Amino acid sequence: MTTTANSSGPFGGYDVHQTDSKAAQWQADKWMIGGTLLMGTGVLGVFGLPLFFYGLHLQHMAAKSGLSMRPLIVTLIGYLVIIDSSLNSLGWSMDLLANHSLINRVLTAGWGAVFDGGYFWHYNELMLGDTPIGGAGAPGEKAWEISLIIGCFAPRMAAAIGLLQMKRWGQQWLIVTCWMGVIVWLGYNLNMTFYADIRYSGVTFPVLGWWIYDIFYITPFLALPYLHTVNREIFSE
């Protein structure tokens, strides 16, 4: 193990090593958090990517120098789950709450015209009684948006933060919320299948286009095999 030099001299014991490791991890995390905030916005993602990779590089170098850092795969899972949940929640929140903004009518409805007619067909007509709701009017879509933001993506983001802090509850809740992904993918895609005329008629890149665009959102399923096979003793109570 590399000797850790710090203000208390070269005779760093366990506590010093722990303190140095924690400081180095936080230093790396600051870059990765900054990057993730930008990547979670979607449009600014390319600016966030280098910041994130710089943080990852700092973490790697600190680990190489002998400090106890978070395993790389845990870091990747934690931040990627946050980005995945942010992008889903952001797009759906825009459709729910900002559906008459110019950017939403071009980005979300335009994306609908190209990949998923559910976001183009009779867009901004949906009502709840006399109250205009707007946004996607495809059968079931609004119910999925609201229930998944509240019931899946928000708790999944909280769990990912817990995982990044190497907490046991973070690992457990990430398992729970990632398994929810099975219901999300099955239910959502079956709903699209039964209303396939709305979703894919007149769409530029139907079905296959949707899958190619959306396949990168399956990341929770890459997290599950790891979360079930990792030695859970590395997570603290």
Place this chain on the structure above:
Amino acid sequence: MSEKDKELPVGTTEPFARMHRWLQRGLFVCLVALVIEASLSLPGLLIWFGWPTLSVTEVCHELMKVRWHNDDAECLVPHPLWGDNEGTIYRDTAYDEWGIQPRPKYRGIHYRDLVTFRDERLAREAAAREAAEAQGIDVSAVAP
């Protein structure tokens, strides 16, 4: 813990080492792809539709004209905060085969099609004006 386990990342044991390595690679690919895709979606779609020949607002107008099959449909920018749904006015002009599983009948939008659609519409409107003028009708009644 075996000697081999000590060389592995913390939390990874020998039986799962290969799987963890492949998952890590998959996570890298997904992260980079997801971020690049999300960043390029807006500029990519705008270019696909016809920007910069069409402004962002004009893209919005043209999308609405396709959706409701209505040359009069236009994006109100900015839309009033608590205003009505924009679609309420136009819903009846959309082409649909109605049923329990409705089927939309709008035109697919291929590369730069919105520019073509706009040019076709302007040509249609110009032809209508010319025809009206030839018949001695007040053109302001026909002009958009």
